[in-house]
Amino acid sequence: MKKTLRIIxxxxxxxxxxxxxxxxxxxxxxxxxxxYDIIMLQKINSxxxxxGLSALELNDDLFDVADVRLYELxxxxxxxxxxxxxxxxxxxxxxxxxxxxxxSENIAKILDDWDFQNDSGDEYVEYIFEAYVNSDSHxxxxxxxxxxxxxxxxxxxxxxxxxxxQVFAK
Numbered sequence: 587m588k589k590t591l592r593i594i595x596x597x598x599x600x601x602x603x604x605x606x607x608x609x610x611x612x613x614x615x616x617x618x619x620x621x622y623d624i625i626m627l628q629k630i631n632s633x634x635x636x637x638g639l640s641a642l643e644l645n646d647d648l649f650d651v652a653d654v655r656l657y658e659l660x661x662x663x664x665x666x667x668x669x670x671x672x673x674x675x676x677x678x679x680x681x682x683x684x685x686x687x688x689x690s691e692n693i694a695k696i697l698d699d700w701d702f703q704n705d706s707g708d709e710y711v712e713y714i715f716e717a718y719v720n721s722d723s724h725x726x727x728x729x730x731x732x733x734x735x736x737x738x739x740x741x742x743x744x745x746x747x748x749x750x751x752q753v754f755a756k
Contacts, residue, residue, distance in 0.1 A: 619644060622740045625711045626752070630728055630736065633719065639731055647685065648737025648753040651676050655691065656741040659749045663695050688732075689755040692724045696748040714750045732756045 619627075623644075631641040654676045655667075662668040667675065673691055677683050694714050718724040733754040741749045 619649060619738070620740075622711055623649075623738050625708065626715060626738055626750075627736055629711065629715045630752070633715075633728060637729055639729060640734075642733055642736040642754070645735035645737050645755065647680070647682055648689075648735055648755055649739065650680055650737070651682070651689070652737045652739040652751045652753045654679070655693075655751050655753070656739045656749060659693060659695065659741070659751070660743045660747065663693065663749075665691065665693070686735075686755040689753065690727055690730070690733075691754070692718055692727050692752040694718065694750040696750075710748075718752070727754065728752070730754070 627642065627644060634641060655673060658668050665673050667673055674689065677686065677689060694717055696714070718728060733756055735755045737753040737755075739751055743749070
C-alpha cells in the first residue's frame with residue numbers, strides 16, 4: 587500500500603512539474619483536494635488531536651477560497667490582497683460572507699525550486715508543516731479550538747517558488 591501510494595504520488599509530482607495551465611505559468615494542486623492537501627490535513631489533524639482538539643473536515647468552499655488566494659500570493663505574498671483589501675473579502679466575492687462565523691489563513695512560501703523528482707511528497711508537506719508549527723502565530727492558528735473546516739492548496743510558479751495556503755473556518 588505504501589509503495590503504491592509513493593508511485594501515485596511520484597506520478598502526480600512529475601505531472602505537476604511539467605503541467606501548466608494554458609496561458610499561465612503556474613501549476614497547482616487541484617480542487618477538490620489532491621494528495622498534498624490530504625497529507626497536510628492529516629498532519630494538522632494529528633497535531634490538533636495531540637493537543638486535545640477535534641479534527642477538521644475538508645470543505646469545498648474553503649478550497650475555493652484557497653484557489654483565489656493561491657493565485658494572488660505570487661503577486662503579493664501577504665494577508666492583504668493585491669488590490670489592497672483584506673484576504674477576508676474573498677468570502678464575499680464567492681458569496682460565502684454569511685455562511686461562516688469566522689475564517690483565517692496561514693500562508694507559506696518556499697523560495698527556490700523544490701526538488702520534486704527526489705521527493706515522495708511527504709518531505710515537501712512536512713517541511714511546510716514544520717515551518718508552521720515552529721511559528722507561534724501559525725501554530726496558534728492551527729490550534730484554535732473553534733475551527734471546524736479546512737481548505738488549502740499548493741502552487742508552484744514559473745520561477746519554481748512554491749506557495750501553500752491553509753484556510754480555516756467555523
